[in-house]
Each structure stands twice: as structure tokens, then as C-alpha cells.
Amino acid sequence: MVRNVHTRRFPGHRDDLVRLLDTLGxxxxxxxxxxxxxxxxxxxxRVxxxxxxxxxxxxxxxxAEPDRLRFRFTAPAGVHGHHEFTVDGDALTHVLTASLHGWARLTWPLVFRPLHDALLEQLLDRAERALTGRVAQPARWSSYVRFLRGLAEIRSRRTRTEATLRA
Incomplete structure (x- = not known):
């Protein structure tokens, strides 16, 4: 079972957090x-x-509530669970809870978790910038996240080139 939590507090900004959450997606x-x-x-x-x-x-x-959005995973295969964003008082929190089956037991820790963690910390940075005008300690990608993103970019370029050649 995976439980992955990212949270950040923004004292005095509950209503602003609810407004930001309303823009998601x-x-x-x-x-x-x-x-x-x-x-x-x-x-x-949003229903x-x-x-x-x-x-x-x-x-x-x-x-879908003003202070909560909860989503159930449908892909990738082998990930059964949900993730949700909540505004609780002055905190914006994202929780992912899932059971993993098949290849997901390998791909979550090796690929998806590092990318997920990097993305969520950047999302919280965006909330901080929107609410305060700055980010006190900006998230930094690890060398492993940069490596994974480089692999994804190579794959994306190859796919675009193959599609262009087929056209």
C-alpha cells in the first residue's frame, strides 16, 4: 500500500487556497x-x-467540494486507489493512496514516485507564489528526476519524428 502526502501551510490564506483549488484542471x-x-x-x-x-x-x-477534490485512478494499469487535494484550515494537502499490482509495483518506486514528488512540490511552490508573491525555498529536481525527464524527452522526440515520417 502506498500513501504519499505533500502539504504546505499558508497562514491566513484559507479562502485564497479554496479559490486556487477551484482553478485546478x-x-x-x-x-x-x-x-x-x-x-x-x-x-x-467539475462533477x-x-x-x-x-x-x-x-x-x-x-x-468535488470547494475545499476538496478526490480522483480515482483509471490508469496506469496496476494502480488502484485515489488521490485528492484538500484545503484544511490554512493547509493545502495532496494525498495519494493506492495499492499496486503487477508492473506498477516496480514503476511506482522507480519512475512515478520521484516524478510525482517533484511535480507536487512545484505545485505547492506555485501556490506559495500566488499567495505570497515569492517562494521561500523553491523545490529543486534531483539528478534522478532530471535523468527520468531526459529519457521522457528522448522518447517524445522519437515518437514525434516517427509520426512525421509516417505522414
Missing amino acids: TPADELWPVADWPPTRLDGP PGTPAGHGPIRYVLEE
């Missing part, structure tokens, strides 16, 4: 670090049952 998203990661998108209205995702990660919206 929309064209006006102020939280998701789209400059560095595939954007997260809701494929419809339970709406498909969503980012990159190869797919999920469906299960619960």
Missing part, C-alpha cells in the same frame, strides 16, 4: 506547473464521474 489553472509537466485537465464539468488526467495518468473525479 481548468484553462485558468493557477496551481499546476504546466511549464514543466503535462497539464492536468478535466474532460468536462463526479468526469474523466481527467495528465500525461499517462488517468483518473475520474469522485468528489
Whole structure:
């Protein structure tokens, strides 16, 4: 069982956090670090049952409250569980809870967890910048995250080149 938690406190900013959370997955998203990661998108209205995702990660919206968004994973294969964003008092928290099966038992610790952790820390940096105008201690990618992202870029370039050659 995986339980992965990222949280940051923003004293005096509860209402602002709720407003930021309301932008998640929309064209006006102020939280998701789209400059560095595939954007997260809701494929419809913010109601339970709406498909969503980012990159190869797919999920469906299960619960939508002003201070809470909960998504159930639908891909990749072997990941059974959910992730959620909550505003609790002055804290913005993301919790991922999942059981892993098959290849996911290997790909989560070796690939997805390091990338997930880097993405979530950047998301919290964006919240901090939006609320305070600065980031006291910006998240830094580890050398391993930079390596994984380099591999993904090589794969992406190869896929684009192959598609161009086929066209």
C-alpha cells in the first residue's frame, strides 16, 4: 500500500487556497506547473464521474467540494486507489493512496514516485507564489528526476519524428 502526502501551510490564506483549488484542471489553472509537466485537465464539468488526467495518468473525479477534490485512478494499469487535494484550515494537502499490482509495483518506486514528488512540490511552490508573491525555498529536481525527464524527452522526440515520417 502506498500513501504519499505533500502539504504546505499558508497562514491566513484559507479562502485564497479554496479559490486556487477551484482553478485546478481548468484553462485558468493557477496551481499546476504546466511549464514543466503535462497539464492536468478535466474532460468536462467539475462533477463526479468526469474523466481527467495528465500525461499517462488517468483518473475520474469522485468528489468535488470547494475545499476538496478526490480522483480515482483509471490508469496506469496496476494502480488502484485515489488521490485528492484538500484545503484544511490554512493547509493545502495532496494525498495519494493506492495499492499496486503487477508492473506498477516496480514503476511506482522507480519512475512515478520521484516524478510525482517533484511535480507536487512545484505545485505547492506555485501556490506559495500566488499567495505570497515569492517562494521561500523553491523545490529543486534531483539528478534522478532530471535523468527520468531526459529519457521522457528522448522518447517524445522519437515518437514525434516517427509520426512525421509516417505522414
